[in-house]
Structure formats: structure tokens, C-alpha cells
Amino acid sequence: MKAETFMAWGVKDKSTPTQALQQKSTDAIPTPGPDDVVIRNEYIGLNPVDWKVIQNWPVSWATGHIPGVDGAGTVVEVGENVRGVVPGQRIAYHQDLHRNGSFASHTVVTQKTLLRVPDILPLSLAVALPCPLMTAWQAIEKIPRMPEADVLITGAGGMVGRFLVQLAVQRNYRVTAMASARHHKTLRQLGAETTIGWNTQQSDSEFFAVFDTVNAQHASSMAGLVEANGHIVCIQDRLETPPLPAFDKALSLHEVALNGLFRAGSDRQWAQFRQAGEDLLTMVAREKLRAPEPHIEPMTALPEALEELTTQDRPLKTVIDVRHFTNEE
Template sequence: MKALLLNDKNQWDSMKVQEVEAPSPKKGEVLVNIQAAGLNPVDYKTATNGNPNWEYPHILGLDGAGVIEEVGEEVTDWKPGDRVVYHGDLMKKGTFAEYAIAQAHTIAKLPEAISFVDAAALPTAGYTAYQALFRKLHIHRGQTILIHAGAGGVGGFAIQLAKYMGLTVITTASRHNHDFVKKLGADYAIDYKEEDFVERTLELTNGIGVHAVLDAVSGDNATKSLETLTFNWQIAYIAGAPDFQQGVSFARPLSFHQIALGGVYQSSNLAEQADLAMMGDEMIQLLLGGHLDPMISKTISLEEVPQALVELSKRHVTGKIVAKVSE
């Protein structure tokens, strides 16, 4: 099979497509003929320092959509020919290849009405946003939420999900992306380069603050975001923990939620791993119903993935990039 190979850590920008042997599914696994693979910042971030569990050459890629080619022992719910989408295990070889292995209990069924490209945009960014909003923050209609980096993958999906649930959505984004985030459903967009997002958020909420914050920027940004929260509310963070003591008091208790979507694969909790499939099923239904835009800004070839990851690393990308792997 053809695969995009990472020969050693920190060589992700020079990866080349080569021929390697296709894997075989073991007990509880399926072999997927990958039709499309989504790109995410986690791809280049983990490849920069490598992982002690990897054997080189390694294959990056966490988001895959395709057709089941073969099933392993004790797999009874899936069969060859089934269309699927899934979020893969960071510790194992990934989806930037014609064939990849997935855990059978973590994949979601893909209807014919949804393209492989659209589906491949969902898992890492979409499931992360879904987990943060529904599994951790437990959002509901009438609340106000501050979502950082609204033009990115996680932020963009979070805006859409929050708006679908009836929240007032405030987001941060560069000014040239304000039209984009408002089309996704943001009620207010704050240019974080020109405005103090704390001051502007408090102004928009009449000094009360927001019920929830989703931060995918940094620990420092998450810490500053605590100042935007109203009494007894909460923050979910992805790119670094806030200072848990900053701004927290008896008169202003807050709750903190760490988001580590792929970390579930390092757990022995199969039910939590299976929640990846449940999130996939629910997001596919939202896509089918026209309630979700996969936000694909560019569709590329497997050979073009390294350069696209460079663009991601420079934060020059709005929405999602997806690679077509097989035809």
C-alpha cells in the first residue's frame, strides 16, 4: 500500500509517500481502506518530539473515513464493505495511508449521503468540541459561552454545536475571520489582536460574565479566561491548564475540565472508548440534518500533506484540511 512515512521525529515537513506492507486486523480490530484523512495540529505537534511507542518509519494521521476491507476475530457488528469514520489511536500507525487499523468498538457508520471527505473532517476537532460541550460543560439553552479560536477546527465545530443548542456564542478570531465565524453561528466576534477579550466579554454580558469557556489556545490564555466567568461556572481547556488559583475564591467558585480526547485509548475503560463511536454517530446525524458544516477549506492529495501541516503550524488555516487518500 502507499503511505506517507515519517522516518524520524521532527521530520514531518519532509515526509514522502512510499510503498509499505498493509497491516492485518487482530482481535477486535478492522482494516479500513482509507478514502480520506483529516489533518490536525496534533499531527505535527506529536511528530516534532516523536513518541516512545512509535516504531519508525511511522504513519501519522488520526482522522479516517473509508470502507472496511477486513475484520478481525470477534468482530460481529461490522463487515467488509461498510462505510465508516473514526478517530484513531495516537500510539499506533495512522490514517495517512491506503489502509489503517481501527478498533471496532470506536468507529461510526457512515451513510451514503455523507462523503468521505466531509466525514474525515469531523473526528479530532469535532469530537473534541462535542466532548467539551456535552460531556464536560453540559451546556444548555439560554447560557452564554466564550469559545476561543473560533476559526480553527475545534473552535469552529464548538460554535456550531453551541448555537444549535441555543446558546449565545462569543468567540475570538482575527478580524479577517469574523465573517467566517459569524456564518458558523457566533453572535459576537472579538479580535484578540486589537481588543482585550476579557474587557469585551464582560462588556457584552453587562459585567456578569459567561457561563462557560472553551479554550484551545494555551494555559496562559485559559488563565486569563477565568476572569470572564460568572459565579459558579466552568472552563474546559485543551492546550494547557490554567492557574487553578487565579481568580478563584469563596465568592467566585469555578470548575475546571481537562479535555484529552485521544487519551481514552490509554485507558482500559472500553465504555469510554466506545463513546468515540457514539459521538461520531451523533455528529454524523447533525451533518445529515444540515446542522453542521464540516468547514473544509482545502482538499489535497496525500503527497501534499507535509506542506499543509506546515500551513497549520503557522496558523494560516481557517476550518479544516482533508486529504483524499484513495479513489
């Protein structure tokens, strides 16, 4: 039996995905460190953070670095300190931005980020979930529970926004969803009590919390809609300066950085992440959380599919099928 081939897309320069990514292959499959596992990827989940980080090029990257934060597949090898994970297990994961990522046939991942995938959940759907679903979970965890409080979710038509709507409804918030009109029917089906368009300048309501998925400038513009002692949760950016004067509404400002756990997360926080992630995957599998079916492209189309995410006319979620490249030659 011949050895498997390792295939990946690595970065060659700081540019757009189709210019920056270059295919490479070798007979050498990566080996795990003591606390790592090697995942044979079956699917890769594409996210906006993937093209954004390619264009920003972190200082930890060198030429040939493999991007990609989300993947799903099966365990093929475990490090000597790894417990409770065995070859053949179905796993989804969210990778550290500073390590070689999921744009490959095989990825080395620390044990602490692994999410076991329920047998009834297809890997092609599971891979679409870690980044947007866990971002939504982290965002909703930022605020204290206040049943029947009013919350506003901007950009609610996107993947993070859709999950936020559902998680907020499950916590008995009254949800107003801000999104393009084409998303309003779906958002109401997901539980939003009210839907409003992007051109809405005023609201008759004040909100206990605003979850903004746009940017810091947009989040700041929402401050007038937040009640006293309320919350602004900035998901795609961070508020560098308070949007209101001191001793005004006394708003609490929150930033969301899912990958920040790799820099500073404690064992307790990682255990909470894994438990919440596996519970949420089970909810999707049992249709207690609704996730859209992803658009699937082959591994050879990855750069073009990722570049399409930079446009307005893009699929809600794109997944890359890696299985052709993980078969033994």
C-alpha cells in the first residue's frame, strides 16, 4: 500500500487569494507534537477571516504558510500526551491562526480545540460550523442573561448573525434583526420578532444589547439605540474609543476574538469551549439549531472560492471537498 500524499495551498505573497495561494505536495505527512493530533481533512470550511488574514500576513507567517481555520475529518495519529482521542474519530476543529491551517489534506491540531462530531451530522455540514457558530456562542456569552430583554443583531443575514438570532431566542431575548430585505423571511422563521433594513436610522425601541457584525464604526453608530447600562458586542472589529461621553449611558463594550483563546485561554475556558461546541453540533444534528446547507467546491477550486467570499454576490457558506486528495494513491 502506497503512502498518502500531503497536499496543501500555501501563501507565496501578501495579495488576493488567487494570487497569494500556491499548491504544493509532498510524500511527508505532518507529525504531531506531544499534545497534538493529525487530522486527515475531508472538508475545509471557508470563512472571511481566511482571506482577511492572507491580506494582512501575520508576522508569524513565512512563505509557504498554510492558511485556514476550520476543518473536519478523521484522526490519523495522536501525540504521546493525548488522551481520549483515537484514530478514526470524526472531528471538527478551529485552528490557531499562527499554525499551519486547514487548507491541506492533513492538519496538525492541538487536542484542546477538537470537537467530536455526532455520527448523524455529515462532516460536510460540521465543517461549516466552528468559526461562525462558536463566534456567535462567544458573543452571546459576553452579556448577562436577561430574559425578555430586547436585543438588536446587525448583519443578521450572515452565518454568525443567523446563529446569534437562534441562540438569543433560545435564551428568551426579544430579537430585532437588521439585515437586507431578502433575509427577513428566513430571520423571522429563525425566531426574530422584528426585522428591519439597513437604511433604518431610528428605532422606537432601546436595546439591552446590540450585537454588531459589521465593523467598529457601525457598532459605534448603534450606541444611541442602547439603553442605560446596556451592552455593545463588536464582533468583526473592536471599539478603540467609547462611542459616548463618560458618565452618560455607562455602556459596557465587548470585543469578540475566537482565536484569542489560543493566546490566553485557560484549561477551564478550553474545556468550556469544547463542551459548548459539541453541544451545539449535537443541536444542529438534531435540528434544534438550523444551519444552511453549504455550497461545495473541489480542492482545486479553493483559491477562486475563497476570493469569491470577498465579493457581495457570494454563497452564504462555502465548503471545500478534500476527499480526492486524502485517498491513498
